[in-house]
Amino acid sequence: MKIIDIGANLTDPVFRGKYRGKQAHADDMPHILERARASGIVGMMVTGGSLSESAEAVRLSREHPGLFAT
Numbered sequence: 001m002k003i004i005d006i007g008a009n010l011t012d013p014v015f016r017g018k019y020r021g022k023q024a025h026a027d028d029m030p031h032i033l034e035r036a037r038a039s040g041i042v043g044m045m046v047t048g049g050s051l052s053e054s055a056e057a058v059r060l061s062r063e064h065p066g067l068f069a070t
Helices: 029-038 051-063
Strands: 003-008 039-046 067-069
Touching: 029 039, 039 051, 051 067
Parallel strands: 003 039, 039 067
Antiparallel strands: none
16 A cells, blocks of 8 residues: 655654754654655655754655655
8 A cells, every 4th residue: 555644744853863952863864764664655645844844854855756845
């Protein structure tokens, strides 16, 4: 089955390893995208809750095939 996630909040800093403004672990984004694809997700609509998050969503969608910005 092919799945499209219509509300992926990938602009949240936790996916880059940041918690409360501090780097807690390495950037998880590559692993998150790998796990999503391995589970059958073929596309994601990356959401932004602010202008800066929306700009980040656009940047992510340009860097990673299968990601789209709202």
